[in-house]
Amino acid sequence: MRAPATSTSVSSIFIPVLLLVIAMISVQSGASLAKTLFPLIGPEGITTLRLALGTLILAAIFRPWKIRFSAKHRLPLLIYGLSLGGMNYLFYLSLNTIPLGIAVAFEFTGPLAVAMFASRRLVDFVWIALAVIGLWFLLPIGTAVDQVDPLGSVYALGAGVCWGIYILSGRKAGVDLGTGTVAIGTLIAALVFCPLGAWQTGSALLDINLLPLGLAVAILSTAIPYSCEIIALSNIPTRTFGTLVSMEPAFAALSGMVFLGEHLSLLQWLALIAIMTASVGATLTIKPKSKLENISQ
Numbered sequence: 001m002r003a004p005a006t007s008t009s010v011s012s013i014f015i016p017v018l019l020l021v022i023a024m025i026s027v028q029s030g031a032s033l034a035k036t037l038f039p040l041i042g043p044e045g046i047t048t049l050r051l052a053l054g055t056l057i058l059a060a061i062f063r064p065w066k067i068r069f070s071a072k073h074r075l076p077l078l079i080y081g082l083s084l085g086g087m088n089y090l091f092y093l094s095l096n097t098i099p100l101g102i103a104v105a106f107e108f109t110g111p112l113a114v115a116m117f118a119s120r121r122l123v124d125f126v127w128i129a130l131a132v133i134g135l136w137f138l139l140p141i142g143t144a145v146d147q148v149d150p151l152g153s154v155y156a157l158g159a160g161v162c163w164g165i166y167i168l169s170g171r172k173a174g175v176d177l178g179t180g181t182v183a184i185g186t187l188i189a190a191l192v193f194c195p196l197g198a199w200q201t202g203s204a205l206l207d208i209n210l211l212p213l214g215l216a217v218a219i220l221s222t223a224i225p226y227s228c229e230i231i232a233l234s235n236i237p238t239r240t241f242g243t244l245v246s247m248e249p250a251f252a253a254l255s256g257m258v259f260l261g262e263h264l265s266l267l268q269w270l271a272l273i274a275i276m277t278a279s280v281g282a283t284l285t286i287k288p289k290s291k292l293e294n295i296s297q
Helices: 005-036 038-062 071-095 100-107 109-117 122-138 150-206 210-233 238-245 248-260 266-284
Strands: none
Touching: 005 038, 005 071, 005 100, 005 210, 005 238, 005 248, 038 071, 038 150, 038 210, 071 100, 071 150, 100 109, 100 122, 100 150, 100 248, 100 266, 109 122, 109 150, 109 266, 122 266, 150 210, 238 266, 248 266
16 A cells, blocks of 8 residues: 655655754764863874774775766865865864864854855845854854853864865865765875874874774764765755754754763853854755755764
């Protein structure tokens, strides 16, 4: 007996949404686990482990050696890989001094800016104003100056810039190369940032006991979320995807509370809500012809 059409329709929406929720929980759990390892190998060491192990995982999944690309793809791929590595590196540096939820909110201004610049309408200024208000109360220039480290804020905003470049360059490179782009980009990032992280971390990286924990970070922060997002993107509109991913700062703040004991003030929560509202609004009111391929840390 054939299932009712309504049931099928609900299922086709529910499963991709569930996968996105799993992806967001996974990536923020991975970030929380990574932060607990900072006393052992620091943020630079975690970046090295995540990129090295994540590259191996993605290579096994996407088999980038089968991809054929021409000279025109080299520069976009290089920019894509460098921005991916810079995004990870700066994000973990920011986590060293500021709460996870605030770091993700700062970082999220990158894709938010990409979405806003895709349109030029009056309503966009509403979302820009909301984002600025949220940032004002999170940045050290606002009322939370005693709780937010200035350097950590700069690192997180730098990660946001890298995320925006990552989206734009990834879109250009991925048009012809498909999902394998992420595997190539991760390899480029690993070739640049793994030696840097290894040099900064030193012999602490040689501790074999760190390998299972590093693998867990790579799986939680890379393999699970990327796989879930790829499946979800093929079943729901890009606009819906962008709207749902706008909830990521809230998941990050909750993950910080549960796993790291990080508690935000009421004002900081309101600032997070303002930034998320700006992101949702920008996604919902973007012109239909514009697309934002919003990819996670």
